[in-house]
Amino acid sequence: TRSTRPQRLLKAVQKNATRGDPQSVISAIDHFCRHSEWAMNIGDEKVVNELNPEKVLELGTYCGYSTVRIARLLPPGARLITLEFNGDYAAIARQVIAWAGLEDKVQLVEGASEDWIPRMKEHFGIETFDLVFLDHWKDRYLPDTKLMEDCGLLRKGTVLLADNVICPGVPDYLQYVRNSLSYKSCYFKSHLEYTKAEDGLEKSVFLG
Numbered sequence: 415t416r417s418t419r420p421q422r423l424l425k426a427v428q429k430n431a432t433r434g435d436p437q438s439v440i441s442a443i444d445h446f447c448r449h450s451e452w453a454m455n456i457g458d459e460k461v462v463n464e465l466n467p468e469k470v471l472e473l474g475t476y477c478g479y480s481t482v483r484i485a486r487l488l489p490p491g492a493r494l495i496t497l498e499f500n501g502d503y504a505a506i507a508r509q510v511i512a513w514a515g516l517e518d519k520v521q522l523v524e525g526a527s528e529d530w531i532p533r534m535k536e537h538f539g540i541e542t543f544d545l546v547f548l549d550h551w552k553d554r555y556l557p558d559t560k561l562m563e564d565c566g567l568l569r570k571g572t573v574l575l576a577d578n579v580i581c582p583g584v585p586d587y588l589q590y591v592r593n594s595l596s597y598k599s600c601y602f603k604s605h606l607e608y609t610k611a612e613d614g615l616e617k618s619v620f621l622g
């Protein structure tokens with residue numbers, strides 16, 4: 415049967431990127447998405463370099479592109495936990511992350527965010543996160559944010575970074591973080607990855 419897009423993306427990484435070189439993995443995926451097939455990666459434009467986060471949570475790994483983008487910037491000892499629901503995507507992402515040589519910084523967990531967010535303390539020993547990147551199902555951004563609040567995983571200063579707040583759009587989440595007294599929120603205008611369509615990231619700082 416025909417290969418899947420994530421499989422073709424992984425092949426492009428193994429063919430064009432250098433093992434252990436995260437930047438070459440990012441460039442190989444950007445090239446694949448620009449010139450071969452669009453894929454819902456955050457893209458090579460929507461980068462917001464946060465303060466050096468020690469503990470990062472990513473919701474929605476897909477092929478691991480944004481995982482590599484974020485993990486390559488982490489200081490030694492820092493770590494990124496990324497949750498992926500789809501086993502096929504998780505299998506591809508593990509290989510992309512390994513090709514980038516970042517497996518020591520990244521913990522990919524297969525399962526649903528709503529099941530794993532409540533287990534961060536007892537399973538991973540994580541008290542609070544410094545940065546959360548939301549890029550999974552758009553109707554899960556708001557419920558998962560409220561779940562993280564309820565589980566005490568956000569501290570004064572935790573940064574929530576949400577992809578696609580314009581396209582495909584997450585109106586309920588935007589309304590919440592922009593109107594809640596618990597967040598200071600701002601929008602980083604950009605474009606939908608590899609296209610001219612408007613999109614952007616919403617950066618929301620939890621005020622405790």
Ligand SMILES: O=C(NC/C=C/[C@H]1O[C@@H](Sc2ccncc2)[C@H](O)[C@@H]1O)c1cc([N+](=O)[O-])cc(O)c1O
Pocket residue numbers: 454455456473474475476477497498499500503525526527528549550551552554577578581582606607
């Ligand atoms: O739909 C989009 N993203 C949904 C991503 C979903 C990813 O997260 C998990 S779901 C999950 C993971 C963890 N826990 C629960 C569920 C899916 O298996 C997929 O890997 C999207 C669409 C466009 N676009 O232009 O159409 C552009 C983008 O940048 C996008 O991110």
Ligand SMILES: [Mg+2]
Pocket residue numbers: 454455456549577578
């Ligand atoms: Mg996205």
